Amino acid sequence: xxxxxxxxxxxxxxxxxxxxxxxxxxxxxxxxxxxxxxxxxxxxxxxxxxxxxxxxxxxxxxxxxxxxxxxxxxxxxxxxxxxxxxxxxxxxxxxxxxxxxxxxxxxxxxxxxxxxxxxxxxxxxxxxxxxxxxxxxxxxxxxxxxxxxxxxxxxxxxxxxxxxxxxxxxxxxxxxxxxxxxxxxxxxxxxxxxxxxxxxxxxxxxxxxxxxxxxxxxxxxxxxxxxxxxxxxxxxxxxxxxxxx
Amino acid sequence: xxxxxxxxxxxxxxxxxxxxxxxxxxxxxxxxxxxxxxxxxxxxxxxxxxxxxxxxxxxxxxxxxxxxxxxxxxxxxxxxxxxxxxxxxxxxxxxxxxxxxxxxxxxxxxxxxxxxxxxxxxxxxxxxxxxxxxxxxxxxxxxxxxxxxxxxxxxxxxxxxxxxxxxxxxxxxxxxxxxxxxxxxxxxxxxxxxxxxxxxxxxxxxxxxxxxxxxxxxxxxxxxxxx
Numbered sequence: 001x002x003x004x005x006x007x008x009x010x011x012x013x014x015x016x017x018x019x020x021x022x023x024x025x026x027x028x029x030x031x032x033x034x035x036x037x038x039x040x041x042x043x044x045x046x047x048x049x050x051x052x053x054x055x056x057x058x059x060x061x062x063x064x065x066x067x068x069x070x071x072x073x074x075x076x077x078x079x080x081x082x083x084x085x086x087x088x089x090x091x092x093x094x095x096x097x098x099x100x101x102x103x104x105x106x107x108x109x110x111x112x113x114x115x116x117x118x119x120x121x122x123x124x125x126x127x128x129x130x131x132x133x134x135x136x137x138x139x140x141x142x143x144x145x146x147x148x149x150x151x152x153x154x155x156x157x158x159x160x161x162x163x164x165x166x167x168x169x170x171x172x173x174x175x176x177x178x179x180x181x182x183x184x185x186x187x188x189x190x191x192x193x194x195x196x197x198x199x200x201x202x203x204x205x206x207x208x209x210x211x212x213x214x215x216x217x218x219x220x221x222x223x224x225x226x227x228x229x230x231x232x233x234x235x236x237x238x239x240x241x242x243x244x245x
Numbered sequence: 246x247x248x249x250x251x252x253x254x255x256x257x258x259x260x261x262x263x264x265x266x267x268x269x270x271x272x273x274x275x276x277x278x279x280x281x282x283x284x285x286x287x288x289x290x291x292x293x294x295x296x297x298x299x300x301x302x303x304x305x306x307x308x309x310x311x312x313x314x315x316x317x318x319x320x321x322x323x324x325x326x327x328x329x330x331x332x333x334x335x336x337x338x339x340x341x342x343x344x345x346x347x348x349x350x351x352x353x354x355x356x357x358x359x360x361x362x363x364x365x366x367x368x369x370x371x372x373x374x375x376x377x378x379x380x381x382x383x384x385x386x387x388x389x390x391x392x393x394x395x396x397x398x399x400x401x402x403x404x405x406x407x408x409x410x411x412x413x414x415x416x417x418x419x420x421x422x423x424x425x426x427x428x429x430x431x432x433x434x435x436x437x438x439x440x441x442x443x444x445x446x447x448x449x450x451x452x453x454x455x456x457x458x459x460x461x462x463x464x465x466x467x468x469x470x471x472x
Contacts, residue, residue, distance in 0.1 A: 134422060141415050145402060145412065145416060154469060154470065157469040158466065158469050161398075165462060166419075173419070173423055176422065176423035177422070177426065179426070
């Protein structure tokens with residue numbers, strides 16, 4: 001029997017599937033957040049050098065990792081949409097973007113909160129921080145371009161092109177910023193290469209998994225709204241139980 | 246009709262855009278005046294100490310060049326779009342990328358090159374050394390074409406949108422950061438007595454990369470915007 005691999009690439013079928021999948025990601029995300037925060041605050045020991053302040057990494061590191069990875073996911077979906085002209089891929093790209101921007105913002109915010117007690121400054125023009133800031137700008141550019149074009153097909157294709165150009169540019173920007181920093185002021189702060197305590201690792205990985213599941217659940221919920229909005233004139237939407245009631 | 250060679254097509258587009266720019270000179274002059282004004286505002290803002298001015302000069306000149314090239318980018322395609330010429334250009338049985346490249350080159354000659362030529366005067370205002378000015382000019386010569394080319398992608402994507410100008414800057418400025426870093430880095434290296442050739446080589450690499458890919462990407466962006 002031949003399997004139809006493309007069954008769920010149509011918004012009509014994916015809408016139902018996404019609805020069924022959301023609890024499977026949202027509930028584990030909530031549980032893992034609770035577990036991760038418990039391990040992070042109660043089990044993990046105090047750091048010898050940084051005291052209690054280090055605990056912010058349990059949200060800071062997962063947020064930074066996801067903000068970078070989600071940009072690639074977004075650019076990947078956008079490229080799929082541009083190449084194969086699939087509606088759902090473009091919808092996924094625009095559904096991922098706000099979550100990525102949110103994580104980039106959380107990463108900068110928590111970094112500032114950590115930097116004040118540790119480095120004595122809210123903001124340092126460090127290579128990593130600067131490239132994270134530029135990443136946030138790239139997300140905002142994508143969202144702004146998508147929002148300012150009225151025709152959704154043109155918006156999808158234009159912002160897809162922007163996302164691809166951005167993803168080509170990201171490594172160039174990263175290395176130029178890294179070089180700029182070392183050229184001007186040298187590396188002022190280095191993370192000491194001490195191995196992490198096992199409980200810290202557990203807390204970090206639990207939080208990372210929780211953030212992943214949260215990102216997937218939120219993206220699925222958002223893509224359902226986008227499908228509803230874009231296909232509102234179609235018959236199958238009008239026949240949905242939640243629309244009729 | 247005789248089919249033109251790619252090179253003669255390129256020359257045709259460049260000549261056409263240059264003639265158009267010369268026919269309404271105010272557009273060119275406003276960009277230049279804007280550049281000079283922004284640069285002259287900085288000493289008023291940060292104070293006239295020569296040491297500090299010498300230090301911030303490359304950054305100020307580069308940022309001002311970046312901003313004034315953003316200012317003129319809005320006009321790159323919009324006039325042709327409004328009078329329908331752009332639609333005819335898309336229909337031409339020739340490579341659209343070459344047409345776009347021609348427009349990029351013309352845009353640089355109109356809005357980038359004059360800035361480079363003005364730079365020595367502004368550099369003297371900031372008490373830069375002759376050597377530093379030389380490297381700054383070399384960097385600007387390599388870098389401003391990249392700004393025009395990256396900007397053309399943004400201009401093509403935002404064609405005919407409301408609030409296009411601000412949106413264009415939002416899209417293009419983050420992409421221009423490497424050019425800014427290497428351009429100012431070269432001047433910083435020469436004033437610190439270091440070797441500046443690595444910075445300029447990186448700028449050259451960016452220029453080649455942009456020259457290879459941006460005309461095609463901008464052409465695709467135009468097709469998306471015009472369909």
